[in-house]
Amino acid sequence: MPNLRVCALFRPLNSKEKSDHGDSVCIRAIDSESFIFKDEKEEESEFQFDKVFYQGSEQADIYEFLAFPVIEGVVKGVNGAIITYGQTGAGKTYSMEGPSVIDSDEKKKGLLSRVVDGLFNIIKQSDEMTKYTVKLSMVEIYMERVRDLFDLSKDNLQIKENKVQGIYVSGVTEICVTDSAEALRSLSRGIANKAVGETQMNMASSRSHCMYIFFIQQELKKEKKSGKLILVDLAGSEKAEKTRAEGKVFEEAKTINKSLSALGNVINALTCASQAKANHIPYRDSKLTRILQDALGGNSQTALLCCCSPSPSNAPESLSTLRFGTRAKHIKASPRVSLKEDEDTRRTEIISSTINESRERILEKLGQKMNAEDVQLLEQLLILEGIFFDPNSVEEVESAYEDVTSRTISSMQKTIKELITTVEKLTKENQILKAAIRRH
Numbered sequence: 001m002p003n004l005r006v007c008a009l010f011r012p013l014n015s016k017e018k019s020d021h022g023d024s025v026c027i028r029a030i031d032s033e034s035f036i037f038k039d040e041k042e043e044e045s046e047f048q049f050d051k052v053f054y055q056g057s058e059q060a061d062i063y064e065f066l067a068f069p070v071i072e073g074v075v076k077g078v079n080g081a082i083i084t085y086g087q088t089g090a091g092k093t094y095s096m097e098g099p100s101v102i103d104s105d106e107k108k109k110g111l112l113s114r115v116v117d118g119l120f121n122i123i124k125q126s127d128e129m130t131k132y133t134v135k136l137s138m139v140e141i142y143m144e145r146v147r148d149l150f151d152l153s154k155d156n157l158q159i160k161e162n163k164v165q166g167i168y169v170s171g172v173t174e175i176c177v178t179d180s181a182e183a184l185r186s187l188s189r190g191i192a193n194k195a196v197g198e199t200q201m202n203m204a205s206s207r208s209h210c211m212y213i214f215f216i217q218q219e220l221k222k223e224k225k226s227g228k229l230i231l232v233d234l235a236g237s238e239k240a241e242k243t244r245a246e247g248k249v250f251e252e253a254k255t256i257n258k259s260l261s262a263l264g265n266v267i268n269a270l271t272c273a274s275q276a277k278a279n280h281i282p283y284r285d286s287k288l289t290r291i292l293q294d295a296l297g298g299n300s301q302t303a304l305l306c307c308c309s310p311s312p313s314n315a316p317e318s319l320s321t322l323r324f325g326t327r328a329k330h331i332k333a334s335p336r337v338s339l340k341e342d343e344d345t346r347r348t349e350i351i352s353s354t355i356n357e358s359r360e361r362i363l364e365k366l367g368q369k370m371n372a373e374d375v376q377l378l379e380q381l382l383i384l385e386g387i388f389f390d391p392n393s394v395e396e397v398e399s400a401y402e403d404v405t406s407r408t409i410s411s412m413q414k415t416i417k418e419l420i421t422t423v424e425k426l427t428k429e430n431q432i433l434k435a436a437i438r439r440h
């Protein structure tokens with residue numbers, strides 16, 4: 001299989017979407033890999049993925065297609081990552097956890113429970129001479145701080161790297177699990193802690209990235225092999241303006257969009273056909289990509305599930321999710337040999353500074369056409385929108401600029417329409433109240 005699988009998932013319409021738009025949806029299936037998407041302006045575009053899971057798809061099918069090949073690899077010592085991406089409410093957590101990691105009925109079980117069952121099944125069926133050790137950690141990244149979900153007092157863990165473990169979260173709690181039931185009980189404890197942490201920090205789950213990290217080691221005679229599997233339930237990818245964000249929420253949105261952009265850039269660079277770009281992997285641009293570094297790069301296998309609402313009311317957000325997936329998917333993956341630690345570090349540093357210099361150069365060039373305030377606004381919008389561009393290509397930046405401008409305009413038009421409706425409603429209420437006062 002290619003090392004990158006990208007699928008799109010459309011969850012069922014929820015009651016609000018049904019009351020707003022009835023049963024209407026913004027997609028029309030072509031087959032199990034492609035569909036037509038109708039955006040806000042009724043413009044249609046065709047999308048293609050490795051597989052599309054339409055409304056009513058089975059959780060088991062998502063597991064079989066997307067996750068199982070990754071687990072098979074991990075047991076053989078190939079690292080892997082399974083990532084859910086999408087706006088808040090698009091179905092990321094439901095796909096990952098199901099209604100609950102313990103006691104969900106078979107049909108509704110999410111990826112986590114299935115991955116754990118699958119992992120221990122493969123281990124059970126393997127050669128009896130091989131000794132397996134499975135360790136589990138759970139962390140959450142909120143505002144670029146890494147928190148241990150098995151021990152909430154560890155709330156600013158550092159990411160380190162060594163020759164034996166590769167990239168690791170220093171000091172994180174690792175629980176040794178010997179069977180599926182034990183692993184699920186631990187996961188359930190970490191998930192419960194997630195809610196406690198949210199209350200402590202007055203933060204919604206959709207604003208943090210949650211990572212489930214499995215470390216699998218096998219020992220046969222004197223030979224040791226290990227594989228790492230990271231499942232990631234990403235923070236919501238919606239735009240700050242949609243949430244009408246201000247203050248802290250705006251800062252959260254900016255940080256989230258920055259790390260999602262970093263993830264997009266890393267996947268893009270990893271799957272890029274051009275060797276120059278393939279050498280430029282900006283893992284260090286965010287904690288998310290740094291933790292994922294050896295589960296994404298090298299010979300690892302990555303599965304990305306782009307979760308979307310099928311409702312026309314969420315069309316702009318779904319479109320942005322589908323574009324994220326398409327960018328990751330379009331360029332075919334080819335296995336790359338891992339770089340030595342020092343070389344990798346040095347290259348990443350050079351790359352980061354090259355990208356920053358090029359970004360500056362392009363913004364400066366745009367500055368000759370636009371005023372300073374607009375350039376600053378553009379820079380912020382690009383980060384907020386999670387739009388990735390090749391900083392070496394002025395054309396790409398300009399097309400990203402057009403993209404962000406048209407999206408911002410249509411979102412503002414929508415807000416104005418909503419405000420007009422509110423004003424009309426209030427004016428009517430005001431008239432009724434005035435008439436009532438006059439009558440008294």
Ligand SMILES: Nc1ncnc2c1ncn2[C@@H]1O[C@H](COP(=O)(O)OP(=O)(O)OP(=O)(O)O)[C@@H](O)[C@H]1O
Pocket residue numbers: 011012014086087088089090091092093094095205206207234235236307
């Ligand atoms: N495939 C599905 N089948 C049935 N219900 C679903 C499905 N996907 C999502 N839902 C429902 O939609 C709601 C939102 O889903 P979910 O919490 O998974 O979104 P999310 O993308 O994780 O959002 P957030 O970023 O806020 O955590 C939940 O009530 C969930 O039960």
